[in-house]
Amino acid sequence: MVKLYLRAGHGGRYVGTAGNGLIEKQETLRHVLALAEQLSHYDVELKLARTTDVTVELADSIREANNWGANLYYSSHINGFNDSSAYGYDSHIYTSPDAESIRVQNILHPKQAAVWVKHGSRDRGKKRSNFAELRETKMASILIENGFITNYNDAQLLKKASFIQELTAATVEGLVELYGLKKKEASEVPAKMYIVQPGDNLYRIARKHNMTLSDLTNLNPHITDPSYIEVGDIIFLTPPSAFEVDYAVMNRQLILCQKKIEEYEVLGKEINLLSQRFLS
Numbered sequence: 001m002v003k004l005y006l007r008a009g010h011g012g013r014y015v016g017t018a019g020n021g022l023i024e025k026q027e028t029l030r031h032v033l034a035l036a037e038q039l040s041h042y043d044v045e046l047k048l049a050r051t052t053d054v055t056v057e058l059a060d061s062i063r064e065a066n067n068w069g070a071n072l073y074y075s076s077h078i079n080g081f082n083d084s085s086a087y088g089y090d091s092h093i094y095t096s097p098d099a100e101s102i103r104v105q106n107i108l109h110p111k112q113a114a115v116w117v118k119h120g121s122r123d124r125g126k127k128r129s130n131f132a133e134l135r136e137t138k139m140a141s142i143l144i145e146n147g148f149i150t151n152y153n154d155a156q157l158l159k160k161a162s163f164i165q166e167l168t169a170a171t172v173e174g175l176v177e178l179y180g181l182k183k184k185e186a187s188e189v190p191a192k193m194y195i196v197q198p199g200d201n202l203y204r205i206a207r208k209h210n211m212t213l214s215d216l217t218n219l220n221p222h223i224t225d226p227s228y229i230e231v232g233d234i235i236f237l238t239p240p241s242a243f244e245v246d247y248a249v250m251n252r253q254l255i256l257c258q259k260k261i262e263e264y265e266v267l268g269k270e271i272n273l274l275s276q277r278f279l280s
């Protein structure tokens with residue numbers, strides 16, 4: 001499974017930059033926690049450098065990501081400058097980046113930048129920088145500067161929960177594209193199954209489990225004809241995942257194959273008998 005290491009810049013005694021009533025270490029955490037929440041619906045392994053306002057040394061995060069064998073090191077920051085007119089979003093990869101980091105920036109950057117531009121800020125471009133987080137990480141790595149905390153308009157955007165959600169959704173969209181992430185099935189608990197026994201019919205199975213026939217047909221899209229079930233068929237009593245439905249369909253095909261083999265065996269024996277009588 002793809003492993004993503006997410007680092008909310010600064011934290012604890014490292015405040016980062018500040019302005020317009022915002023502190024960088026809190027805003028980076030807000031974005032990373034939203035990102036982790038949205039990504040929790042996908043089949044992906046996550047490790048967060050921090051989930052609260054604690055001090056995590058940069059070198060420790062880099063070591064942790066390297067030892068873990070992350071596929072991507074994603075670092076979230078907010079820019080700040082003594083001239084409050086500076087504004088906009090940019091992303092950074094290492095000065096002599098590996099091909100994978102270039103791919104990551106090429107896909108993530110335009111998606112995130114588009115959200116900033118849409119809300120009246122600007123795209124400052126894809127940058128290359130000699131930051132420790134980019135230089136010393138062994139995997140693809142990217143560092144995001146989500147606007148200028150020292151700029152009034154950028155800061156107003158960062159204060160809006162809806163903007164953070166939109167920015168995060170764009171980031172997730174990029175990660176899904178980068179790694180082909182799949183959404184987790186709605187039901188992660190295995191569905192309850194009943195195996196069809198000789199003499200069963202769907203109505204009897206429904207009654208046995210205090211359900212109606214339509215309850216059962218709704219839960220079992222693989223049973224195309226409710227009046228026809230095979231011994232050994234799987235009947236779901238609770239909602240199945242797509243994978244479980246696939247499994248039930250395959251199971252039925254196997255049962256039908258087995259039936260055909262048995263039919264052919266009987267036919268073969270009959271032909272044998274006939275031919276023996278014929279030849280003798």
Ligand SMILES: [Zn+2]
Pocket residue numbers: 009010016017024077078
């Ligand atoms: Zn920072």
